[in-house]
Amino acid sequence: MSSVTGDPALRDPARKVSSRAIAYWTTTALVWEGIFLAVLVVVYLFVLPDRWWWATVILALAVAGALVEILVVPRFKYAVHRWEVTDTAIYTRSGWLNVEQRIAPLSRVQTVDSEQGAIQRMFRLASITVTTASAAGAIEIKCLDQDEARRVVADLTEITGRDEGDAT
Amino acid sequence: MTLPPRDDGRDGALDTPPTGPAYDLPAPQAVRDREWHRQSPRMLFIHPVKVLWSMAVPIVIAFVGIRQSADTTWSVRLLPVLVLGALALGVIPWFTTRYRFTETQLQVKTGLINRSEKTAPLDRVRSVDLESPPLHRILGLARARIGTGVDESRVELDGLAREDAGQLREYLLLRGAGARGAQQTAARSPGDASLGSEGDVPGLQGAPGAQGSPEPGLPPPPPAQRPGPLRPEEVLAEIDWSWLRFAPFSLSSLVIVATALGVLFQFGDDFGVLSQDRVTGTYEWVLAQALVAIVLVGLFVLLVGWLVVSTLNYVLQWWNLRLVREPGGTIRLTRGLLTTTSTTVEEARIRGVQLTEPLLLRAVGGGELTSLATGVGTGGTTKLLPPCPRPVAESVGHSVLGTGERLLDPTGDTPRDPGTGGDGRLDGPLTVPVRSHGPAAHRRILVQSQWATAFLTGVAAGLTWWLGWDWWVVAAVAAGTGLASLGLGELSYRNLGHQLTPEHLVSRSGALQRQRVVLERAGVIGWVVRQSFFQRRRGLADLLATTAAGPEVVTVANIPLPWALELASRTTPTVVDQFRSTGEEP
Numbered sequence: 001m002s003s004v005t006g007d008p009a010l011r012d013p014a015r016k017v018s019s020r021a022i023a024y025w026t027t028t029a030l031v032w033e034g035i036f037l038a039v040l041v042v043v044y045l046f047v048l049p050d051r052w053w054w055a056t057v058i059l060a061l062a063v064a065g066a067l068v069e070i071l072v073v074p075r076f077k078y079a080v081h082r083w084e085v086t087d088t089a090i091y092t093r094s095g096w097l098n099v100e101q102r103i104a105p106l107s108r109v110q111t112v113d114s115e116q117g118a119i120q121r122m123f124r125l126a127s128i129t130v131t132t133a134s135a136a137g138a139i140e141i142k143c144l145d146q147d148e149a150r151r152v153v154a155d156l157t158e159i160t161g162r163d164e165g166d167a168t
Numbered sequence: 169m170t171l172p173p174r175d176d177g178r179d180g181a182l183d184t185p186p187t188g189p190a191y192d193l194p195a196p197q198a199v200r201d202r203e204w205h206r207q208s209p210r211m212l213f214i215h216p217v218k219v220l221w222s223m224a225v226p227i228v229i230a231f232v233g234i235r236q237s238a239d240t241t242w243s244v245r246l247l248p249v250l251v252l253g254a255l256a257l258g259v260i261p262w263f264t265t266r267y268r269f270t271e272t273q274l275q276v277k278t279g280l281i282n283r284s285e286k287t288a289p290l291d292r293v294r295s296v297d298l299e300s301p302p303l304h305r306i307l308g309l310a311r312a313r314i315g316t317g318v319d320e321s322r323v324e325l326d327g328l329a330r331e332d333a334g335q336l337r338e339y340l341l342l343r344g345a346g347a348r349g350a351q352q353t354a355a356r357s358p359g360d361a362s363l364g365s366e367g368d369v370p371g372l373q374g375a376p377g378a379q380g381s382p383e384p385g386l387p388p389p390p391p392a393q394r395p396g397p398l399r400p401e402e403v404l405a406e407i408d409w410s411w412l413r414f415a416p417f418s419l420s421s422l423v424i425v426a427t428a429l430g431v432l433f434q435f436g437d438d439f440g441v442l443s444q445d446r447v448t449g450t451y452e453w454v455l456a457q458a459l460v461a462i463v464l465v466g467l468f469v470l471l472v473g474w475l476v477v478s479t480l481n482y483v484l485q486w487w488n489l490r491l492v493r494e495p496g497g498t499i500r501l502t503r504g505l506l507t508t509t510s511t512t513v514e515e516a517r518i519r520g521v522q523l524t525e526p527l528l529l530r531a532v533g534g535g536e537l538t539s540l541a542t543g544v545g546t547g548g549t550t551k552l553l554p555p556c557p558r559p560v561a562e563s564v565g566h567s568v569l570g571t572g573e574r575l576l577d578p579t580g581d582t583p584r585d586p587g588t589g590g591d592g593r594l595d596g597p598l599t600v601p602v603r604s605h606g607p608a609a610h611r612r613i614l615v616q617s618q619w620a621t622a623f624l625t626g627v628a629a630g631l632t633w634w635l636g637w638d639w640w641v642v643a644a645v646a647a648g649t650g651l652a653s654l655g656l657g658e659l660s661y662r663n664l665g666h667q668l669t670p671e672h673l674v675s676r677s678g679a680l681q682r683q684r685v686v687l688e689r690a691g692v693i694g695w696v697v698r699q700s701f702f703q704r705r706r707g708l709a710d711l712l713a714t715t716a717a718g719p720e721v722v723t724v725a726n727i728p729l730p731w732a733l734e735l736a737s738r739t740t741p742t743v744v745d746q747f748r749s750t751g752e753e754p
Contacts, residue, residue, distance in 0.1 A: 010697065010733060011749035089743045097701040103736075104694035104714075105743045133542070133716030137694040 010101055013084035013091045021081075021143035024123040025074035031119075033066035083141045085152060087159065090130055092139055102139045108132045109160045114153050116146065128152060196335040199269040207265055207327025210307040214327070216258030217303060223254050267325055274314065276323055288323040291347030292316040294517055296337040298510040300330065305508065312336065338496075341512060345496040400495070405553060405564045407489035407503075414555035415482035416475050417528040418536075486554045491564065499539075499568060501552060511550055517541045519691030519717035520672065521565045522549065523598055523684045529555055530682060537561040539568065540687065540718025548718040566596040569672070569686065597672040597686040602665025608706040609726040610661050616702075617657030621650040656680070666724045666735060673713060673739050675724045687722050691715045695736045695744065699729070711736060 040062050048055050076096045083092045090109070093101045109130055116126040126149035128141045144152065198205055220227075227250055260280055267276040274288045295315035304310060310333035312325040328336065487505035493515070494500050500512045520540040529535060537553040552568060553561055628645040631637065660679035667674040673692065676684045696712040703709055703726070711724040711732040724732065737744040 009730075009749050010744075010747050013747075084747075086746055089746065091747050099699045099704065101697040102694070103696075103743060103747065105740070108693035132693045132714060134693055134714035134720040136696070136712060136721035137714035139694075 013082040018145040029070045112156045204266045204268045211327035216255045219254045219258035293340045293344035301507045342496045402493040405491040411556040414534040415478045520687040525682045527680045535561040542716045562598040565598045614657045617653040624649045
């Protein structure tokens with residue numbers, strides 16, 4: 001298929017999420033990995049008193065995995081998670097190994113939700129979920145600055161409210 | 169109760185009255201009187217029978233069980249109680265169910281303790297399905313399911329007299345179409361931005377309905393303005409009993425037969441034919457022969473049973489099949505020998521069709537046709553045709569889509585594939601050759617298919633090590649699954665392809681069961697480009713077109729990334745092009 005508009009690649013969405021997202025993701029990872037490692041260590045120390053070599057290996061791997069999850073993954077997430085809202089469409093990109101790009105025309109948007117968990121509130125972050133009439137078409141922008149999220153939701157609601165029809 | 173001034177359209181139905189909405193049919197009595205109605209009294213017979221039927225097994229078991237215990241007089245006393253209880257239980261729904269039509273909606277109240285009231289806005293009615301199970305048919309009744317465009321929530325109206333149900337169906341569908349026509353007119357006029365036009369139809373200057381089958385795929389079709397007589401219905405397909413030859417090639421009935429046979433063998437076991445201790449002893453040889461015979465007979469019975477059951481099933485389901493395009497812009501399917509069903513979908517709601525060819529059916533040149541529609545309940549698909557010759561499915565599919573498209577590339581380029589009709593010959597999305605995804609996709613699919621081999625070989629190796637089998641087992645498993653997976657991978661590569669016609673996106677996929685999904689361009693409501701790590705290495709991607717119809721997503725798997733973006737961009741240029749990296753974009 002000959003290209004009509006030249007380079008066929010999709011460019012990156014224009015905007016990044018809030019930089020506080022790194023701190024937020026690190027915190028949640030710390031909490032969950034902390035619980036996970038605590039359980040493993042208790043099992044290792046008290047349930048498996050023989051200290052088999054393979055148990056040690058598993059524990060070491062788990063620690064290494066947790067370190068990656070806490071120190072590396074949040075930064076990567078921040079680097080790859082991008083979004084953009086234009087007058088006619090919303091476009092996001094996420095994923096590091098498995099990359100996913102999602103586009104939805106605003107004329108087909110049905111609901112615009114924003115969520116804010118307890119830890120997210122501490123970091124003044126909020127996530128936005130935009131759904132269309134397709135179950136496969138939901139688009140999520142994770143961890144925006146909460147004021148920005150509020151603005152985006154207001155804008156989206158305003159734009160999508162202009163359209164008539166039932167968006168199918 | 170006040171009756172608003174309202175033309176019931178009995179005489180001047182085809183003119184547009186200055187005040188009232190112009191509907192082409194007189195409203196049925198039940199709609200006009202605005203009173204609460206009960207189901208037909210004949211339902212007083214159906215409900216208890218249904219309850220008795222559903223309780224038949226427990227009753228019989230209880231009866232037999234008690235019979236076998238010592239005190240029999242007790243059971244004789246209990247039985248009438250059970251039956252009377254069932255009858256009473258069965259009568260309750262009739263007393264608790266009421267429905268009425270108001271100016272704008274249908275209200276149905278049900279339930280004795282948990283009361284529920286469902287409403288359906290009349291101007292949003294998108295589909296009305298009628299069904300008459302055998303008992304309903306004997307008593308001249310029908311059950312209606314009314315869909316209002318919102319998935320999964322359909323209002324059920326049971327116990328209508330058959331003629332009333334028919335009238336109601338036509339009335340509701342035409343009224344819905346009329347409301348939509350008016351709404352579109354309103355939307356078209358500048359300055360009128362009210363969304364509420366759906367809710368207050370009685371005040372609308374009536375457009376007599378979006379008649380004249382709108383071309384799907386084009387942006388919202390202009391409602392036909394002429395108030396002239398409606399076009400007669402157009403028959404798209406009728407049952408042809410030569411299609412019956414395709415019945416045995418659908419595997420779904422094989423499952424039924426196999427289950428039945430399994431149950432039979434269970435009983436055979438009880439009779440002791442297959443029990444171990446019989447095989448030993450003097451009759452050992454004879455019985456061993458008998459075992460072979462039984463297996464052979466079993467296979468034979470399976471085959472014959474399959475033929476009979478599948479054919480019967482086909483006849484029962486598809487008797488009197490008629491697929492028509494109705495004046496109000498709806499597609500109606502009627503079928504059924506014992507249980508008659510009528511399914512109606514508004515044509516504009518049909519966003520595409522799917523042609524499914526299971527392996528066996530494909531081998532004999534048959535296919536099945538389903539539609540992808542919004543607001544038709546579970547799964548979003550409705551059957552359009554039974555297994556039938558592929559050319560029939562294709563041409564009916566095209567007439568449902570309203571196309572015999574000219575295969576001209578919308579952008580003016582000719583497709584690179586040889587034979588995809590740059591000559592502009594008449595062709596359609598169901599017949600057009602698809603474009604294969606190239607060597608990178610081929611390699612990836614073949615490599616990916618070997619995951620199954622690796623897994624099964626691993627399992628075999630583990631078992632061999634654990635149980636001390638011979639190591640050739642592992643080799644055999646690896647070779648066998650490897651070859652099988654390669655074959656499947658090759659098949660799925662050959663079936664994989666996509667195409668874009670002037671109005672439709674076409675995606676073909678599947679290994680053993682091949683399906684071709686045709687989705688209206690206007691039905692695409694978003695895109696997902698997904699690349700796994702391995703796909704990125706080969707420059708491939710999965711392109712997902714999201715839609716409200718059918719399974720809600722159409723996947724074009726393992727397509728080279730540039731092609732994917734090209735395809736998305738051509739399907740919906742206004743949405744995608746702004747995100748492409750070249751051009752004036754910063």
